[in-house]
Amino acid sequence: MRLTMVGTGYVGLVTGTLFANTGNSVTCLDLDEAKIATLRRGQCPIYEPGLGELIRKNVESGRLFFTTDRDEAYRDAEVIFICVGTPTAPDGDTDLRFVQAAADDIADVLRNLGPAQVPKTIVVKSTVPVGTTFMVRDRIRARVGANIPFRVANNPEFLKEGDAVSDFNRPDRVIVGVEDGQSGEVFRDLYDPFVRNGNPIFVMDILSSEMVKYASNNFLATKISFINEMANLCEALGANINRVREGMCADKRIGHQFLYPGLGYGGSCFPKDTRAIIRMGERTGTPIDLSRAVDATNMGQRTRFFRKIEQHFAPPRGNGLAGRTLAFWGLAFKPRTDDVREAPALTLVQLATDAGARAVGFDPVANDTAKAVMGDRLKVVPDMYEALTGADALVVCTDWDDFKSPDFRRIGQLMRSRVVFDGRNLYRRQHLGDLGFHYYSVGRAPVAPLQA
Numbered sequence: 001m002r003l004t005m006v007g008t009g010y011v012g013l014v015t016g017t018l019f020a021n022t023g024n025s026v027t028c029l030d031l032d033e034a035k036i037a038t039l040r041r042g043q044c045p046i047y048e049p050g051l052g053e054l055i056r057k058n059v060e061s062g063r064l065f066f067t068t069d070r071d072e073a074y075r076d077a078e079v080i081f082i083c084v085g086t087p088t089a090p091d092g093d094t095d096l097r098f099v100q101a102a103a104d105d106i107a108d109v110l111r112n113l114g115p116a117q118v119p120k121t122i123v124v125k126s127t128v129p130v131g132t133t134f135m136v137r138d139r140i141r142a143r144v145g146a147n148i149p150f151r152v153a154n155n156p157e158f159l160k161e162g163d164a165v166s167d168f169n170r171p172d173r174v175i176v177g178v179e180d181g182q183s184g185e186v187f188r189d190l191y192d193p194f195v196r197n198g199n200p201i202f203v204m205d206i207l208s209s210e211m212v213k214y215a216s217n218n219f220l221a222t223k224i225s226f227i228n229e230m231a232n233l234c235e236a237l238g239a240n241i242n243r244v245r246e247g248m249c250a251d252k253r254i255g256h257q258f259l260y261p262g263l264g265y266g267g268s269c270f271p272k273d274t275r276a277i278i279r280m281g282e283r284t285g286t287p288i289d290l291s292r293a294v295d296a297t298n299m300g301q302r303t304r305f306f307r308k309i310e311q312h313f314a315p316p317r318g319n320g321l322a323g324r325t326l327a328f329w330g331l332a333f334k335p336r337t338d339d340v341r342e343a344p345a346l347t348l349v350q351l352a353t354d355a356g357a358r359a360v361g362f363d364p365v366a367n368d369t370a371k372a373v374m375g376d377r378l379k380v381v382p383d384m385y386e387a388l389t390g391a392d393a394l395v396v397c398t399d400w401d402d403f404k405s406p407d408f409r410r411i412g413q414l415m416r417s418r419v420v421f422d423g424r425n426l427y428r429r430q431h432l433g434d435l436g437f438h439y440y441s442v443g444r445a446p447v448a449p450l451q452a
């Protein structure tokens with residue numbers, strides 16, 4: 001099949017590359033000329049394990065193309081996937097500008113092709129508020145008139161950054177929303193190679209399909225905020241969230257996934273999708289208190305953790321954060337991605353530097369993207385131990401494997417004072433205490449150095 005991906009971000013690039021990998025001819029369109037130039041040079045503009053090699057392989061096989069030319073991208077496509085960003089607007093609504101612009105561009109090409117063309121299927125893959133796919137249909141129809149044939153569909157994406165290639169290759173399920181009377185055949189053909197394991201393709205109405213994505217993300221976000229709330233209560237009551245978590249998650253009805261206490265969720269999806277759910281509730285007069293609480297707990301988790309840092313350096317022990325140096329390990333919103341959108345680490349850097357501290361950071365792959373956002377507030381260094389030289393505290397923000405068993409003796413020698421704030425509960429409390437560290441984590445009592 002001839003496919004066009006509109007937007008070559010995390011979703012468009014992964015989807016396009018993997019559809020090319022199963023034999024389709026895929027054109028990836030982006031308005032960002034620098035990104036397309038990078039891709040044409042055979043380089044991957046984002047960090048995503050395994051993606052670069054697949055891009056190169058499929059470009060060499062003559063199945064994967066990159067362009068900034070809308071006419072070229074849309075003219076021959078049988079199926080067009082809209083994969084542009086849908087960020088939160090300043091007023092809290094979902095900003096649909098990019099989706100609308102893509103719809104208008106598609107409409108212009110359809111109009112020029114005239115009524116004799118084979119109908120194209122225009123698929124909204126971006127995460128969009130319920131009703132948006134119909135808005136896209138109506139917008140295109142208004143521009144092209146009644147005689148130009150096309151259909152719309154919705155096909156939300158569930159890949160996780162850092163595991164995007166394997167997630168797309170082996171989805172738990174594929175969700176497709178189609179208009180009345182339209183079959184999902186085109187999607188069964190496209191996705192069949194990815195569900196050979198028997199995982200289902202659910203074909204449903206468009207509004208339900210759009211809602212599946214929000215309901216899924218909101219549920220996962222709820223689990224994270226739930227465990228963080230329990231962690232906070234454990235701290236107040238002297239319990240240990242790690243023990244509580246083990247005991248609780250052994251119950252098969254509960255399970256282990258998305259129940260890790262920490263700094264809360266970030267990234268380009270959970271925060272904005274939870275807020276979008278809240279907006280949809282407000283717009284329809286539906287009580288949406290749970291989602292509001294999930295969002296509030298999540299944002300509160302960052303400031304709560306920062307207060308631990310502040311309190312440690314407050315009198316009588318110190319004179320506050322002014323003049324202190326904090327070393328941050330992990331700058332993206334999670335391991336194995338360079339995406340720093342809504343990353344808790346950057347909130348902590350912001351709060352720390354507002355309080356007068358100096359921030360030095362290291363991330364195995366997100367140094368450049370973090371630096372681009374934080375500018376002078378953050379110095380990035382190419383080595384995790386280099387970040388610690390002369391630091392007053394280490395703040396661990398993501399659970400990269402590299403950070404899980406570091407050389408604490410070396411850390412202690414490099415730092416000005418032995419203080420670790422662990423936002424991911426990576427270390428054993430007693431071990432750190434024995435090595436002479438002040439150690440703070442989430443949902444567990446802090447530990448003072450053994451000799452103190």
Ligand SMILES: NC(=O)c1ccc[n+]([C@@H]2O[C@H](COP(=O)([O-])OP(=O)(O)OC[C@H]3O[C@@H](n4cnc5c(N)ncnc54)[C@H](O)[C@@H]3O)[C@@H](O)[C@H]2O)c1
Binds near residue numbers: 007029098158
């Ligand atoms: N990132 C994820 O993990 C993930 C997972 C599932 C769903 N989603 C959803 O998928 C959508 C895309 O997310 P993303 O992270 O890939 O976004 P992104 O910001 O990484 O990429 C979007 C790309 O679209 C391009 N673009 C914008 N307008 C365009 C236009 N008119 N024509 C061509 N290109 C255009 C931008 O230049 C950018 O490169 C969002 O709705 C998001 O919520 C994201």
